[in-house]
Amino acid sequence: MNGKVGLIVLIFLTIIHGAENTEVIGSLQPIEAVIGGDVILPCHLEPPSDVKELTVEWKLNKSFVHVYRHRGYSPDIQDKRFENRTSLFHEEMTKGNISLKLSSVQPSDEGRYTCLVTKWRDKKGLVNLTVVLKVTEGNGTQERDVEKMSAGKIAGIVVAVAVVVVLLLVGAVVWAVKRRQSAQQAERSGVAVDSHEMENLAPQATDAGFRPQA
Numbered sequence: 001m002n003g004k005v006g007l008i009v010l011i012f013l014t015i016i017h018g019a020e021n022t023e024v025i026g027s028l029q030p031i032e033a034v035i036g037g038d039v040i041l042p043c044h045l046e047p048p049s050d051v052k053e054l055t056v057e058w059k060l061n062k063s064f065v066h067v068y069r070h071r072g073y074s075p076d077i078q079d080k081r082f083e084n085r086t087s088l089f090h091e092e093m094t095k096g097n098i099s100l101k102l103s104s105v106q107p108s109d110e111g112r113y114t115c116l117v118t119k120w121r122d123k124k125g126l127v128n129l130t131v132v133l134k135v136t137e138g139n140g141t142q143e144r145d146v147e148k149m150s151a152g153k154i155a156g157i158v159v160a161v162a163v164v165v166v167l168l169l170v171g172a173v174v175w176a177v178k179r180r181q182s183a184q185q186a187e188r189s190g191v192a193v194d195s196h197e198m199e200n201l202a203p204q205a206t207d208a209g210f211r212p213q214a
Helices: 003-021 092-097 149-206
Strands: 023-026 031-034 039-041 045-046 056-060 063-071 086-088 100-101 111-119 125-137 138-145
Touching: 023 111, 031 100, 039 125, 056 149, 063 086
Parallel strands: 031 125
Antiparallel strands: 023 045, 039 100, 056 063, 056 111, 086 100, 111 125, 125 138
């Protein structure tokens, strides 16, 4: 009898010790997702433990992203932004895998996620999600985040400045040409006035007795 009691106590202590050593592991590296695509946010228990009968919670800040309880998805307290876009890998939950699949990624999905099993509420896994843009160029597809787009913005500014400089140069040339034409026109007008005055002086000279000799 004492042997059976001792065995029960040993099993109980083993369970308690295992629970204390359980860790919830997220991702040390940021996870990238493309807008409109799907992404898996990794999270698992170490050592592996069957969590299919337990409650699993995923949160983004204080918002509930996905709640699993009673062996199924529980949408009651889920944030409406994630409705019909999240799921767990139920087949893998017996191995302690509580990774989350997030579908139709949106820019607002970016941020720090926490995953936990309520049995060990003080143990949480962290996953940082970065949302990137998908840019199609020719036959290839490239993924760029918002920071990488800064190079394109700088190039656009350089082009705009170059256009402004060219327009200023063209305007300066046009102004110089017009000024030169105005000066030439004014000079021609001055010559015409002098000729007209000379013509007016000729009759006056004749009247004063300065007639040409025959």
